[in-house]
Amino acid sequence: MFTAPMKVYALAATIVGLHMLILALWTGTVRTRKKVFVNPEDAKISNGTTAESDHPDVLRVKRAHQNLLENAIPFFGIGLLFAATNPSVNAARVYCFTFVGARLLHTVFYLLGKQPFRTLMFATGVLTTFGMAYHVLRAALG
Amino acid sequence: MFTAPMKVYALAATIVGLHMLILALWTGTVRTRKKVFVNPEDAKISNGTTAESDHPDVLRVKRAHQNLLENAIPFFGIGLLFAATNPSVNAARVYCFTFVGARLLHTVFYLLGKQPFRTLMFATGVLTTFGMAYHVLRAALG
Amino acid sequence: MFTAPMKVYALAATIVGLHMLILALWTGTVRTRKKVFVNPEDAKISNGTTAESDHPDVLRVKRAHQNLLENAIPFFGIGLLFAATNPSVNAARVYCFTFVGARLLHTVFYLLGKQPFRTLMFATGVLTTFGMAYHVLRAALG
Numbered sequence: 001m002f003t004a005p006m007k008v009y010a011l012a013a014t015i016v017g018l019h020m021l022i023l024a025l026w027t028g029t030v031r032t033r034k035k036v037f038v039n040p041e042d043a044k045i046s047n048g049t050t051a052e053s054d055h056p057d058v059l060r061v062k063r064a065h066q067n068l069l070e071n072a073i074p075f076f077g078i079g080l081l082f083a084a085t086n087p088s089v090n091a092a093r094v095y096c097f098t099f100v101g102a103r104l105l106h107t108v109f110y111l112l113g114k115q116p117f118r119t120l121m122f123a124t125g126v127l128t129t130f131g132m133a134y135h136v137l138r139a140a141l142g
Numbered sequence: 143m144f145t146a147p148m149k150v151y152a153l154a155a156t157i158v159g160l161h162m163l164i165l166a167l168w169t170g171t172v173r174t175r176k177k178v179f180v181n182p183e184d185a186k187i188s189n190g191t192t193a194e195s196d197h198p199d200v201l202r203v204k205r206a207h208q209n210l211l212e213n214a215i216p217f218f219g220i221g222l223l224f225a226a227t228n229p230s231v232n233a234a235r236v237y238c239f240t241f242v243g244a245r246l247l248h249t250v251f252y253l254l255g256k257q258p259f260r261t262l263m264f265a266t267g268v269l270t271t272f273g274m275a276y277h278v279l280r281a282a283l284g
Numbered sequence: 285m286f287t288a289p290m291k292v293y294a295l296a297a298t299i300v301g302l303h304m305l306i307l308a309l310w311t312g313t314v315r316t317r318k319k320v321f322v323n324p325e326d327a328k329i330s331n332g333t334t335a336e337s338d339h340p341d342v343l344r345v346k347r348a349h350q351n352l353l354e355n356a357i358p359f360f361g362i363g364l365l366f367a368a369t370n371p372s373v374n375a376a377r378v379y380c381f382t383f384v385g386a387r388l389l390h391t392v393f394y395l396l397g398k399q400p401f402r403t404l405m406f407a408t409g410v411l412t413t414f415g416m417a418y419h420v421l422r423a424a425l426g
Binding site: 162163170183184187214218222 | 398
């Protein structure tokens with residue numbers, strides 16, 4: 001049902017979507033371990049304490065998660081259109097899998113606090129999205 | 143123009159999109175009622191006060207909204223691809239409408255501070271997205 | 285490869301995606317200039333200081349960025365489906381380019397702190413999305 005480049009995008013987008021959900025679940029896991037909660041109803045059910053903001057370790061996971069959201073939204077929007085321009089399978093693989101790999105490594109480097117590697121992975125993800133945007137613009141304006 | 147399962151996804155995605163916009167409008171409504179603003183230009187125009195962060199009631203709406211964003215993005219990405227794999231209408235209905243219902247209830251339970259119901263609805267939404275991801279992966283790798 | 289209304293959506297969605305990435309890059313630029321960082325590893329690499337939250341100027345860019353995310357997600361989801369209902373090119377242009385223009389101006393007005401212009405642009409973006417949602421619902425339920 002999918003063209004060959006759409007299969008590549010579908011695989012990549014699904015991995016990015018699952019990556020996002022796993023980070024959401026990880027936020028909850030770290031929060032439950034640290035037992036510091038913003039919502040009083042969560043503190044009550046988990047025998048934890050309430051605070052104005054999450055534990056610093058939770059905030060780090062949330063920043064990694066937020067950065068993924070901010071980059072995944074353009075990827076979902078632009079990547080799908082790129083795959084629909086019927087590019088070569090190799091081009092689709094290079095763009096999509098570089099994006100997926102860069103974002104997975106970005107999360108690892110964020111959680112471990114490793115710089116400048118985290119910023120390099122962020123930049124790689126942005127560049128692949130810019131590349132796909134170029135192809136979509138050519139098809140949309142052509 | 144839409145296949146039968148795509149109609150189901152289109153209906154579900156539109157409800158999720160509208161749900162998101164209504165929560166954004168609700169954030170602004172609660173903020174204007176509480177008259178506490180982060181932006182000085184907003185405080186001025188509404189005769190309110192400026193603070194470092196929003197009123198706790200506004201922050202609760204924003205957390206509910208943010209949780210919806212985090213789960214809607216994978217749904218938009220994966221759900222569309224799932225509908226494009228041409229599943230049975232019944233499968234599309236079960237996955238998509240369960241997701242929509244779980245997210246609507248999640249918002250209600252978040253705003254009312256009801257646990258463990260909120261977490262159960264979150265988990266239900268994640269599981270339906272995992273289910274759709276399984277079908278997309280099978281089609282993308284098959 | 286794209287139908288005429290899909291070309292309009294593809295152009296609009298790519299501009300919105302690039303707008304989002306440019307705001308992400310702008311957040312980093314302002315943060316590096318202000319030399320106040322939340323992550324200790326970032327403060328170290330840039331010879332800056334660490335603080336519990338970002339500099340107020342960075343927080344303003346982040347609020348503009350977050351508002352774009354919250355509105356771009358429904359646009360990506362609903363706008364694509366709208367374009368797939370095969371509307372007239374003129375309808376697609378009016379909806380999509382009004383959304384793009386309103387969001388670009390929203391960012392400008394947010395960064396400059398101009399009210400009520402910012403709220404007007406926000407409302408314009410929401411209304412165009414509601415309009416596209418109406419067409420999708422008609423096609424999905426028809």
